[in-house]
Amino acid sequence: MKKLLLATALVGFGGVALAQDVVRLGTEGAYPPYNFINDAGEVDGFERKFGDELCKRAALTCEWTTNEWDSIIPNLQSGNYDVIIAGMSITDEREEIVDFTQAYIPPAxxxxxxxxxxxxxxxxxxxxxxxxxxxxxxxxxxxxxxxxxxxxxxxxxxxxxxxxxxxxxxxxxxxxxxxxxxxxxxxxxxxxIGGGVGMAFRDSDDAVREKFDAAITSMKEDGTLNAMILEYFGPEAKTW
Amino acid sequence: MFAACADPKSIEGLTWAFCYLTSGKHLDFYWSFLTVLMLLAITAPAALALGFMGATAARSQALPARILGKTYIAMVRGIPDIIFFLFFVIALDQGIEYLKHLAVCPSGAPWPWQGLEFRVCKEAKVPLGSSSAFWHNAYGFALAVVTFAIVFGAFAANVMFGAMQAVPKAQLETAEAYGMSNAQVFRRILVPQMWVYALPGLSNLWMILIKATPLLFLLGVEDIVYYARELGGSKTNSYAYPHRDWRLIYFIGLMIFYLTMTKLSEGVLGRLSARLSQGQATAAGEAMRRAGA
CATH class of the missing domain: 3.40.190.10 (Periplasmic binding protein-like II)
Structure with missing residues (x-):
């Protein structure tokens, strides 16, 4: 009984946290199968499924938004969204202006x-x-x-x-x-070329970045990430 | 959305075309036509009002008002539209959030401009990070409307400034001789007569405004050009309805839409011009008087 109560309380707290932390995920929506706008007008593709799973594991409420590729970093910095998840390769040049998580797709x-x-x-x-x-x-x-x-x-x-x-x-x-x-x-x-694909955050957003980083680690460990990569990029795709 | 469309890969022919044209993304495309029409419907009167104020200020007798009016006209007219659209929208957005930052952020919050980043506390975001996608879109649209109104207001101000100067001076002097005050001359004589001179310039502006609506796309508002490009691009099997590059067809559709809009506007503006010319001491007004006599 005590356990049940505790579980209910935890779920309750989880619910509160869900309601408060809305993280806006920015993607390009024009790069299938990484990310694209499907025929229902919604963001779809590998990164949609992957991102939703990360948000579930990190207990965050996420919202998807799209942005042109050329202005995707400036609009992250001006705060239009909090995360770039758009098949973006980790490079030293980008590392200077944004912070990346660990790679979630191996260098392809x-x-x-x-x-x-x-x-x-x-x-x-x-x-x-x-x-x-x-x-x-x-x-x-x-x-x-x-x-x-x-x-x-x-x-x-x-x-x-x-x-x-x-x-x-x-x-x-x-x-x-x-x-x-x-x-x-x-x-x-x-x-x-490139050092794998990662999610990009503002330099000042370390707390959220660490949550996503931990979720990526957990997905790598239990094999769900590999399964997703194979599902979207075919059996020859590189996995972790 | 229809039962027959549940599995797009297995249907073909007319059913395929029907299902394709009623997909969720196409419905968004049809709605975006309304977005464009709404932009026109809000921007045109707003620009007209701004233009009227600008023109009135530019020919005011008070020096500060005159400087303000003339600076507004010269500045906005002198900056290329695209640069204005790129710069002003960001500046406006950050300005609004900065003001809100002053009002609601806890004291001691860091200065928002940090290097390349613009960062205000969570409560000062406009719209709030937790609000639905609808409000984010609406806010983006509102920023676009304000920007359009300011740009086109400056052009309208210049047109109306010229039109006010074109009203025959004798008319104004006669009114003064009847003992009307400055305000009365302005309201009863100048403004009613100015429209006929302003109309050709304003109708030009309206046409340019119609053609400038694709700039919305530049501001991140998903307008008809965005959807035409997005829907027309070739689609692989990742999509429910794979097809080749159909952008040409979509853009021809847009062309027809824009041509219809301009054709309709020409008709309306022609009638308006005839109505305003009635009884005016202009060549058009004179021709109408003779035809009637």
Missing amino acids: SSAYLALSADADLMSGAVAAQTSTIQAAFVAENGMQVVEYATPEETVAAVKNGEAVAVLADKDYLKPIAAESNGELVLLAKEES
Whole structure:
């Protein structure tokens, strides 16, 4: 009986905490299968499921909101939302202005998508999304980079010949190549860039970041995170 | 939402098209047309009011009012719209939160501008972090309306300033000779006659305002351009309704919407112009008098 009472009291306290702590999760909503707006108009994808599970484990009430990729860090800093969970790779450059959790997706390879398997990357521009690790990589490696605001536009640029190839996360490009009926192919060449995908917080938000960090650790330990990665990114995806 | 649409991957043809066009995201798209119309419906009168005040201030006899009016017109007209939209909305948002910070944050709270971050205490957030997505959207929309009204108000002020100067001086002098006070001349003679001179400029502004509504997208309000781009982009099998790149079709739809809006406005403005010209000492008014006689 005492235990029951205690449990009820705990649930009650948990409920109070739930009502107070609303954490706003910011994502891009244009990068399937990481995150996208589904046909019902809601945020969906790997990060939706993952984020909801984290919030449950950390006993936080979370709300989803979307923001353009190019202004996703400035809007975090001006407080429009509290977390970036948008397939963002951990880099030293970003680490200087925001704080990351541990990575929740292991460093994945980036791939080139082109019209033919023998496309010459030096023969023209290579498309990449603005402010991504891929855009920086293309520029640093002597290729000509052409940047677009959304992932969708980078692929369109290859289709209409503005760019010879697009460099992006392989997990994003793979379904596009598979469903293009042979129009688009992945090049054999792959790049390994970035230090894994993590959630970004304002420097001053250590308390919330630690809660999420602990939840990620618990998901890694009981294997739910691996199961989720396999569900969304296919059986070949790297797991923990 | 319909029973037949429960499994989108198994249907095709007309049913597919029907289900696709009634998906939740498409309904949001249709609502966003209302957002645009609402923006026009609120912004136009607000800009007109601001413009009227600006014009009145700019030709006032009191020096401070004149300086204020002229500065407003010159400043806003001189800054490119896009820069104004990017800068002003952030400044307004942070300004509001700063004022609230002064009022409600516990004393000793740190100065909100910390390096790159803008941070006020939880109670000073507008809207509160705990309020529903609806209020966040409504707040974003309100910021957009205020910004639009200020930008277009400045242009309207300039148009109306010119229109007030264009009213024949003889009319005002005659009114004064009848013993009317300054305020009476303004109210009874100047304002009623000014509209006919202002209308061509104002109708231009209205057209530009219609065409400027896609700037909403820049402010993070999910308007028709946002949805057209989002819905039209090619969709992989992660989505319920995979399809190729259909952006062109969606943008043609938007073009038709905007052309219809301008066509309708032209009709209304034409009638308004005819009505205002009646009995005026302008070429249009004179032509109407002759046709009637």
